[in-house]
Amino acid sequence: MLVGSLSLNTKLVFADPLTTTLAPTRPRSVAAFTSVWAGAGSFAGFAYVDGEAITHAKSDFERDREMALRVFVHGVPETTVVWETLREGVEGPSVSLALPGFGNPLPSGFLPTKDQYASWLTGELKKVEGPIDLVGHDWGALLVLRMATAGDVRLRSWICDVGSVFHPDYVWHPWAATVITPGQGEYMLLRRRQSSPEEAVAMMLGGGVSARDASEVFAAHDEVMSRCILGLYRSAVPNVAADWGADGYAPTSAPGMILLPTGDQLDDGALSREVAGWLGARTEVLDGLSHWWMYDQTGKAASVLEKFWAALE
Template sequence: MTKVFVHGVPETSLLWGELREQVSGDSVALQLPGFGVPLPDGFVPTKETYAAWLAEELRKIDGPIDLVGHDWGALLTLRVATLGDVPLRSWAVDVAGVFDPNYVWHAWAAALLPEGKGEAILRERRTGSIDDAATFMIDSGVSTSAALAMATAHDEVMSRCILGLYRSAVPNVSATWGTQAQTPTSSPGLVLIATGDRVDNETAARETAERLGARVAVLPGGTHFWMFDPTGTAAAALADFWASLP
């Protein structure tokens, strides 16, 4: 089995370093195009393009695949899992509440949607102090080295990709992807609920899990960056899930 991890925004695959050390077996952390790596020629950064890219990358990996997504990586994982055209042994995501049909984008995402304003917000972020840009991540438990490296990777290309993702998901992701997300997925799923994650909503996350036939694992006190949990609770939740599969 291969564990495949997909990060969110504004992040890179460095997000998964510590968790990958805690889980057994082969693993790979994919890097979304434009997030610390170049954009392929002709790549237009929208949610549809990224979902198609993820599906294609997964087809290159010898299975069975246990797919794990965080933040936008979670939304892309849910898209792949609900379409069911890429064989997965399992999938696991956080922020499943964002996949709710009634979800309203959180304040930072909503601020990026207007033309001009979003560009200005991200320009200020990437041209300001790297320490300041990394502070939110560090305060939420991300290691200083990983937070600084991800903040450093935030360039103009990453800004364009972030804006492209959010602006392709108005009013929310389910507006276009929700039709295929009303019945249990063909592969077993796990919804991780980090109780300290202000992006997520536990009630909506549980409803998403119920619609998709997924299990739920609560991470008490976990932040948006639950994968940096020093107690090993997150790694244990994933390991228990994987161990329960055929």
């Protein structure tokens, strides 16, 4: 259970349940979130009071449980660090899930294909008791679209970027095309792992990612992550829609939004808008923002997400 367990003679009091976030501990899985939630006394704003007020305490606790959990899914080659800045700018409980093999070990027997990652994410989300607002970026966006269209997980809402990559006419960008090519992909990723930190992080820095976070992503890129990148892309030939598209072109049961950062060179705005139309989703232009729109310093990206979620209340 997401909420863990509490003693029947314990009262859990939130100083302000609507603004308390889980950012200080940075849980990277639903299991870790569960552990954090159960140990909530470690958060500022919590207090434990033994005794008679347990009835009132349960209503407070249940009210917080009913808040939607914001679940963030990162892309490739990235780690959960890319979400930290944005998570600090939005209200409500949240968790950033770490894709297996991206800065963490691969479970035994895990094959890094798009279907395996989709099954993993389905399992993680089914551990959540309560409404889910799912947010994805890059490959995380494709997994979000899979969750939204396959219907295996009940969502309150979904948000993603690079909607064009879900389009049947999408052609992989040059970096992905190289990864997919046998021999060339292995060599390119090996060179990246062996390059200097300055060379490896240049693209992310140019897209607005902080030097600290870009360096953390580079440090996490090991041979395991390279194998996972190769497996993901090579399971999506000629594109993601080749098999996922069979379930993907009808209005989703949960309201959705596809983000359109005007500086994202990996996206095709026209194709993204077409995918949004098929799914009954709205679109939101993020003027001047890059592929890493979550590093927006103006607060616009956070505001767009907050307004979308507020409209669901």
